[in-house]
Amino acid sequence: MDYLATKYLRPRKIPSTACSGCGLGQAHKKVVKAIDELGLDIGDVIWGTGIGCAGRQTFNTWKGDNFAGTHGRAYAIATGLRMALPPDKKIIMTVGDGDAFGIGFLHLLNCARRNVGMTVIVLDNLGYQSTGGQYGWTTPQGYRTDSSPYGNREPNWTQEGRDVLNILREAGATFLARYTSLQGQEAVEAIKKAIMNNGFSLVHMPYPCVTNFAERALGTRKPVEIYKWFEEHTCSLHEKGPEDFAFRTGIYYDASNSRPEFSNYMRTWVAEIQRRYS
């Protein structure tokens, strides 16, 4: 990460305070790498985050302008920000799974519906890990966590033929993809496409949590065990994958630049009203 870190990240935030063995660094690097490969400058990107592991570890790491919302609210803030910013500025957000698919899901759906220009990278560690490891909306059913000591009774957003990306597609998102942090350049390419879409893009990126998820669900804090578990449970979007649970990865939907971006549309429309009434 050295070259990218020196170029794009604040020295004060490196090294991060993430637990050792955490997959967040891999995921974070993919986002920065995508930005670099697109040739974007620090001034081109406004970086947004939420609360939790993803929020705390990625807030104010970007050398340029930053913001962090309360849990789940970053998308609502970004909607207002999008209206005020020049259209060429990119809003890139690194948020957690609870933030995006739990407490902030209503805001996320409405951003997709409006096609607000932002790239949301959901850094998913399969539950609420910064609060000590409770189950969340991506924790697979049956898995043990601190708040599901007998195994999680709730079905999650990506099991039993259900996929949270379907809901976002129906809501109007124009770019959707899923890659785990363990995957390589293909994930970076997907993030690049997401950033280049002038509209609402989301990349779901599950990453391993060694300290809490692995400890409760797999009974070990050995990083290798959770990494192995991730590999075993990763398949392509078109495959069926393992019986109990799978990260089905790939570019799920690419309708980049097919719908008008919200703030652009509003600008044009307001100019038209002004012309009509001046």
Next chain:
Amino acid sequence: MRRTLDTGNAAITEGAIIAGCRLFAGYPITPATEIAENMSRRLPQVGGYYVQAEDEMTALHICIGGSLGGLKTMTATSGPGFILYADPMGWALGSEIPLVVVNAQRVGPVSGITGAPGQGEFYMSRYPTQGGNYETIVLAPNSVQEAFSITVEAFYLAERFRMPVIILADQLVTDGWESLSIPETPEEVEAMGLKVVPRRINKGPEFYPATDEIDIPPVVLGHNTGAACSDWTPTPEGYDTEEVDFQHKHAYRLIYKVRNHKDLITRYESYFVDDNPELILVAYGSPSRVVISAVKQAREKGMKVGALRLISLWPFPDEIFKVQAKYLSVELNYDGQLVREVQRAMPKGSEVHFFGKCGELPTVAELEEMMQALLAGKEIKARKWEWEAW
């Protein structure tokens, strides 16, 4: 100058536009819906944006985002929506985001009656969010014309103090129709005593100076200044921190930037308080109009009474309660929210009494009866839920 007959909701809309508001996000709720409707019609005409949010929480967050991007923003609601602002209000107060929040109070609790006035969010306007360690600025108009000027002033104070400013109106002010003068040129704005501060940009590096200074430009993203804004306790540069020392400095600033510049905020009107009246009526918002009429009439009848009309509610103007007297707090609620503040601010040896109405104004006759009883030292009739001696 354009003279018209219109509602408080229209006055607030026009005031906001003159103050430079160019983004309004809201969620329809009676009796504040017309502000949203008016904004949706007027803002595009002046190059601004109206966004109807999926809930009130989103509405205020969109305003925060707009303000962070450099636009002047406003939202408007009523009690059931105001409580949903609790989450984003903390963000705006903590991160020092200038914007304006209107609350057209209706009678409660909870949803209550949509089309009847109330004054139930007096304390909630002082403590609208989590965590404590902040002060609020709250202004309360009592007429359509004043709703206009207070909106312009709210934007002015929001900009100078770098924080959300709350307009605590009530249904009679927002729905009421009265004559309204709208200035059309900067000279006319100035002649009305109104000031407009343009939006400024903080170039850093210090985003959270640990002082009580005001007039520090707010954080605006998108200018590549490396600005950082979050809801966590910040270091002076905006990094999130767990160190208590920084928290102290942050809290000091949020509290004392307001308290130490209170003179720029405090506004009130006083009637017949210079000759040490025995009884002083206290009110804000629409009931203050009945109070002023009743006190003027009582004076003509030789009763030694006065009145204080609060225009700025928070920071609470303790210093205007100078006279040792019996105080009577007249409010549109039955729990007497203003009473405790008057009790705290009044000089030793004073008394405070309460007259509450819910969903409708008191009448001059009712107030006169109350004044006579208090002046005569008589026991008040046992309508406990309305009249109570404290």
